[in-house]
Structure formats: structure tokens, C-alpha cells
Amino acid sequence: MDAALSGLLVGLLAAGPAFAQQPPLRLLPRALPAAAAPSLTVVVVPLDAAARTQVPRLTYLAEQAAAGTGRFEVVRLADALEADAARAREEKAAQAATAFAEGQKAYDELDTQKALQQFDAAVQAYEASDLSRHFTDMSRARVMKIASHVANGDNKAAAREISDVLARNPQAEFSPNYFPADERNLVEKTRKSVLAQADKTLEVKTQPVMAQVFLDGQFQGSSPVKLSGLSRADHFITLVAPGYAQEQQRVSGAEVAFTLQPTVHAPRLRELVERIEDGPESKGRDEALKALGTLAGTQQVLALLIRGTPGAGAQDAMVLRLETRDGHNLGYAAGPVTASGEAMEAGVQSLLANVLTGDAPRNGSKPVNHFSAGAPSANRRTAGYVLLATGAALLAGGIYFGLEASSKSDQFKETPQTSARGEALKSDGKTFALIADLGVLAGLASAGAGAWLAFSEGGGGGQKAAPASRPPEPPAEAAPTEAPAPAPEPGVAPPEKAVEPAPEKLSPKKRAEEERRAREEAAKQERQAREEATKQERRNREEAAKKEREREEAERREREDAERREREEAERRKRQEEEQRKREEAERRKREEERKKRPALDEDDLRNY
Structure with missing residues (x-):
């Protein structure tokens, strides 16, 4: 019994430090993983050139907002479209984590040589992973590598590593559990030097x-x-x-x-983004987002559509969270935000919070969509207004020519039939009447098409839209106020007025052509800049290679000089040894000759002595 109790006591004393290093027990109930968090990817779509420069920052902002809710498994769109490479980077991170755990185990077991090897392997693996996610893990592995150097007594290597770690991560922590006071003082001194x-x-x-x-x-x-x-x-x-x-x-x-x-997948992504840009408030937007979610392999898509203006001012933003399976809008918010700075980020964060905090219910079993009910897209609305103005002008011209035709008819009735002027009045009346009929018909058709484009739903088939990011357009009856076309004064040449707005009818095509030319010009400038960057990079590489060759040549000369000095030193030592050997040989021969010259003692001398 005494032996058993003694063994139990010794075991508890040995296990005490190990238990002390374990994390405390969680007595509170933890949430059971009943259902995995839905996967979600983020896409930011600029609706004009002024918003393109904000896309990378807003993408990062939206990804952080989605991850901060804890409700989603956020899949970075760049990783989803480069799945094999992203998987390889994550495998490297997993290898690094395994090596770190093995190193920690070896360090706890006082096998600091093995711990040093494992921590170094973890650092190498982390460098091949995605450092935008795992840089802190790599810094932690390097700190433990330094701790292993300290435990092995290699203070010089530890000092070099400390300087290298703090140069990239001045906030790196060195725990007193692994570093003695002298090493921590060196850490703080190095940290101050790096920051200075x-x-x-x-x-x-x-x-x-x-x-x-x-x-x-x-x-x-x-x-x-x-x-x-x-x-x-x-x-x-x-x-x-x-x-x-x-x-x-x-x-x-x-x-x-x-x-x-x-x-x-780059061409497909570009095609889908352009479809969203062309119809940001139409059914095509949600179809493109569904295709994007399928391409990324995620269950949901968080889309941020933003329209900016040059300089300070307000811009429109629309945030939409969509289910890839059937396009159900799980969240929708829109509103104006400032063009840049912290105020813009705060406004976007507010819209993101509204969309990410809860899921909108379905309409029975049907998905809910937020297409443009009463608020057509900007291009559609502009084309509608142009056609409305053109229709109003054509109607006004038709009315004017109708009045002229009626006037010519009255004058023809009062003119003698045999008069030459009567024939001219008859011909002019028919011409004016024909022009009036064509003008009225064309005006009605143009005004009808314009009203449909400007004030129709535009996307079709969707639910009623949530409050749009822009105030609603004026009702149809207010449209003619943009381009009023009252009847002209008599004597004014009406044909010119009837065709005056005609060039605006081609504005959508013209605008598309101008945008195409602008894209081609931008692409040309990008190619030129890319070629210049490539040339500069080639020059930099050549310069670096030249410096590397010069450095290698200098090192080679230094090695040759060092080898020559070593050979000379070896030859000098050899000569000294040879001279020393010769002196010793001469002294030995001299002693032998002196010994031979001394007379030998005979027995009589010994007796006499």
C-alpha cells in the first residue's frame, strides 16, 4: 500500500506541470455543429470608371465584414477561381502546422535539437503558403525556432533571428516561458532599434x-x-x-x-461582371450572380454594386446577398455613400450589416428578387427620355404640318381652279398632309417606346424592389417637360425642327461605341505600360544579374587570395619546421662528435678514481 501511494504521488507531481500548460476546461456548453456554415464569396462590381479604383479595398472590406459575423464560410473569389493553387497553398499551411506541433512536443520533452529542425521546417512550409493568411503563424514558428536556439546555447544565431523577425513583425511576442530576462532585454533593444x-x-x-x-x-x-x-x-x-x-x-x-x-476562368468572370454592369437593376443581374456562384462553387454570393463620381460627392451603392441555387435574395440594401475615405467605408459597412445579419423569408415557396420595379437602369432610362423627346418633337411637327395643310386647303378652296396658284396650293397641301400624318405616327411610336423604356420595370418577373439607391423618376406625364415641343410660329422652317433631336436616337449605340473605343484605348495604354514594365523588369534583372556576377567575382577573388595566403602560410610553416629539423640534426651530430672526441676511461683510471 505504501509503495502504491508513493507511486501515485510521484505520478501526480510529474503530471502537474503538463496539466498546467493545458488550456482551462470549458464548462459552458458549446454550440454543436448541427449544420455547417454556408459558403459565401464576395464580388464588387463598379458601375462606372470612378468606382473601379475602389474595387480591391471594398472587396477586402466586404470579406472582412462577412467573416466577422461568424455565419459564413467566406471563400475568396480569387482562390475559388484558382482552386488547385489555393489547395496547394493550404496543404503547405497544414504541413507547417503539423511540423510546428511536432516541434512544440519535442521542445516540451527537452529535445531542443529536434525542436529546432521541426520549427525550421514549419517556417519553410509557411513561406510557401498564403502569407496573407498565415504570416502570423510563420512569425510564431520563427519565435519558437529562436527559443530552440537559446535552449541550445547558440546565442549568435538567436540574435540574428530576433533581428530578422522584428524587422518584418515588430509586434512579435517573446514569452518569458521560453526566453530568459537577458534575451527579452535584447528583444526590446532590437525592437526599438528597428522602429527607430x-x-x-x-x-x-x-x-x-x-x-x-x-x-x-x-x-x-x-x-x-x-x-x-x-x-x-x-x-x-x-x-x-x-x-x-x-x-x-x-x-x-x-x-x-x-x-x-x-x-x-478570367474570361468567364469578366463576361459575368460586364452583364451585371449592363443591367445592375435587371433580372440579368441575378442570373449573372447565380452563374458566378456556380463558377466559384459557393452556396451564396455577396455582391456590392457601386457607382462613383470624380472627386468628392455622393455615390450609389447596392448590396445584395443571393442564394446560388435559385437566386433568392437573402438580403438587399441600397443607398448613397460618400465617394471615398472613412465615411465611404462606414456607409458601406452599414449596408453590409443590414444584408449579412439576417435572411429574408421567401414568398411562400418562390424566391424573392429585387429587380427594378419602377426604376429602370440608367442606360435604359436615358434612351427612354431621348425617345420621349423625339416623339414630342415629331408630334409637334405633325400638328404644325397638319395646320399648314388645313390652311393650304382653305386657300385652295378660295382660289379659282384655273389659276396656277391653285395647283401649287394643292400640291403643297398634299405634301404637308403627308408629312403631318408621318410625323404624328412616328411621334406616337417614339413616345410610346420611350415611355416603356423610361418607366417600365426593366427586369420583368421580379418582386417589388426595395427602396432604390436613387430617388424615383418623375411620372410619365412629367416626361415631356424635359423636352417641350410647342407648335412653332408660322414661317419657321418646320422640317429642321422635326429632325433636330434625331441624332440623340443613336446615343445608346454611340455610347457603346465610345465605351468600346475607350476600352481599346485603355487596353492599348495598359499594353504599353505592361511592355514598359516588362522592359524595366528585364533591365532590373540584368542589373541584378550583373551585380550578382560582380559579387561572385569578388567572392572568388577573395577565396583565391585566402587560399594563396593559406598556401604561403603553410609553406612558411613547412620551411620553419625544416629549418628547425636541420638545427636539431646539426646539434645531434655535434653532440655525437664531442662524445667521440672525449677519451675513454679504462679500468686503471676507475680504480685510481
């Missing part, structure tokens, strides 16, 4: 599209961006753009340019 010398700048550019820029795991905005206040060390840059392969490099210098490579 943080005067480096770095400009990041990308082609052919803008991208989210992450520096050492921290989001820094959209490219091109110029970063300042950096430490004088190499930094990890991660670039994310939907439809393009993720770029991640360890960079130095003051400027770096990247050429992003499109993925196989």
Missing part, C-alpha cells in the same frame, strides 16, 4: 489589373500603392486579384512591378 530606423519606402505596381496588396500579411490597399515607414529589411508581398494567379515574393528595393497572369 523604419524609414524605407516601397512602391508596388501591378499589370494588367489592380490587386489587393498585402505586406507581411497586412492589407495595405490596392495597387499601385506607395508604402512608407518600413524597416530596412526584405518584406513579403502578396497580391490577390480575382481571375488572376496569386503572386507572392520576398522583395527588396524601393520599387517593384508585377505582371499578373490570368487564370482559365
